[in-house]
Every structure is written in C-alpha cells, then in structure tokens.
Amino acid sequence: MRQGLHLYIDVVGTCNLRCPSCPVGNSPGVKNARGAMSLEMLTEILDKAAGESELKSVALFNWTEPFVHPHLHELVALVVGRGLTCNLSTNLNIDKPERYRAVLAAGPRLLRVSVSGFTQGVYRLTHAGGDVERVKQSLSGLAEMRRSLRSPTRLTVAYHRYRSSLAEEQEFSVFCANLGIAFQPHHAFMLPLEKVLTTCGEVGYSPLTDEDRAVLANLSLPLDAALREAATQPGWPCALLEDQVVLNCRGEVLQCCATFDESRFTLGRFLDRPLVDIQAARRQADVCQACVRHGVSNYYQYRIPSLDNLTWSLAGPPGSASPGGRV
Ligand code: SF4
Ligand code: SF4
Secondary structure, rough: OOEEEEEEEOOOOOOOOOOOOOOOHOOOOOOOOOOOOOHHHHHHHHHHHHHHOEEEEEOOOOOOHHOOOOOHHHHHHHHHHHHOOOOEEEEOOOOOOOHHHHHHOOOOOOEEEOOOOOOHHHHHHOOOOOOOOHHHHHHHHHHHHHHHHHHOOOHHHHHHEEEOHHHHHHHHHHHHHHHHOOOEEEOOOOOOOOHHHOOOOOOOOOOOOOOHHHHHEOOOOHHHHHHHHHHHOOOOHHHHHOOEEEEOOOOOOOOOOOOOOOOEEOOOOOEHHHHHHHHHHHHHOHHHHHHHOOOHHHHOOOOOOHHHHHHHHHOOOOOOOOOOOOO
C-alpha cells in the first residue's frame, strides 16, 4: 500500500510578522532560505509526490506567510486543478484585497487566519508587528468576497490562547459568529523544537533568551507541566514524521514542521531523493530521539487528552482574568 502523505510547503522564505513564540520572531540568528517558489518547481514536486505516495493534502505554508507570494493564486490553482486538497494559513496582515480575492477564487479548501487578541494592545504582544484592526477589516472583506464568489472555501479563525489573550477570546468569537466565520481556539505552543529541547536540558540546540522565558510564562498550556504529562505516553511512531513532509521555498526537506534551523535540519532537495530514502533518513535523526524522550512529539501533536486539565487548573477558563498576565 502506498504511503498517505500531507505536504507542507513554504512557498516563500519570509513572513511579515515576528511573533515571539515562532522562530521567525525568536530566532533571528538563523538564516534560512529566502525567495519564492516557482510554479514550475511546485509542478515538479507535486508530480513526484503523487508518483510516490497517496497525496492527501497540500498546505502552502509552514514557517512563513503565503500571501507574501505575489502569485499565490496560481500555486493554489495548480494544486486544486489536480483535484488535491489545498490548505492555507495566514496572519492576514497583508493589505492586498485583490490578492485575497484571487486566492479565494482559486478554491483552496481551507483558509485559516491566526489571531491572538481582539484589541491591538493584547494582539501585538503575541503577533508582533501585526495590526488587529487591519485583520478584522480584512476578515469582513473575506467574508463578503466568499459570499459574492459563492466560494466553497472554509474560512476559519484560529484563536491562539495565551494567558494574555484568554480574556478577549469571547469577543473575537462573537465577531466571527456575526460574519459567519468558524472560530477555533487552541493553545499556543512554544516553537521551534530546538528551543523546547533546550528547556528540557538538552545541549547544543537553540539558546533561550529573556524574551523566550516571557513567552513560556505567557502560555495558557504551561510547557513544563505539559511535557511531564506527554513524556508518560509513547511518542513513536511520530505522525509529524510518518504522515507529513515539509519543504522550504527551495524545495528542500525539513526534518519536520517543528524544526527550524535549515543549516542543521534539512535532508537535501525533495526532487533529488526517492521519498522512501527521505523517510528512512528522517527516522534515523538524533533529534527525534531527544524529542520523543522528552514527550515533545506528543506535545506538538496534542494527543494527550489530559493536557486540557493542566490548562484550566493553572490558567483559568477562557474569559477569566489571567492570574499572572503577560510577564
Ligand atoms: S507565527 Fe505565523 S505570522 Fe507569526 S511570525 Fe511565525 S509564520 Fe509569521
Ligand atoms: S519525533 Fe520530534 S523531531 Fe522527530 S519528526 Fe516527530 S516532532 Fe519532529
């Protein structure tokens, strides 16, 4: 039986924001690939992936903002035109309504918008460089475009829960309901994996800064308690390895969606190696052993139901005042 596969592809090498829980914001010393993926390269990647696997979905994002790509609609149309499921995630801070319309018209299955606060004072803490009023305005525009285009695209808001954003969750939920947009809250994670492994005492990964410690203190799901719980469960096989392949804008394979530093955690160009070889090399990576040992793979997959208990007992339910606020 052929391997089922979800592809995650960064079609550009940059993001317009600098969120502190994301390596784009918290790892400025890492110099990853820049540029934009061409239609030709995406075509070759899809051809190869379809020949080697049962391709289940293609997401045109991982660490970057896909709407930075000026021809995103053409990339989406390429994926959709092959009968494949195409998913997008965006911070919606690009002020290009015509780009949003063209992408919607191309018919992605999902357009997910990430936010973390209803007012600018809260939002900017965790979506650094962003403007939540622009996001809300663009959301209204997207809802209207979807209606006028009779678009089948599922439009959702992913509300990132931090201690600082819990109190504004309800307000954003009502805003979405009024626009007919699905609202999906979830706990923010600390990324990348390299920093989480450092918190576990592993040496040689990414150092923690004072800003990183402030992010850790602001998580609605406390990392240390979550990892203690996650480490009690088996973490292998890891779905982030077995079910997904992640590529950067040059078409190079990353170890997984949680690793960031391409100088350490890439395995060459996807087009140059058979998928079966790529997967064998990924399974042998040292970083996976450390990751599973500390429960990090379970944490990122959120596959321990008891993690929610940790959240509410330590941070309080949504809408309640944060015990510590942002530190
Ligand atoms: S979390 Fe998303 S929006 Fe924020 S810096 Fe990372 S890629 Fe950009
Ligand atoms: S075990 Fe950890 S490092 Fe390895 S693929 Fe899974 S999440 Fe990534």
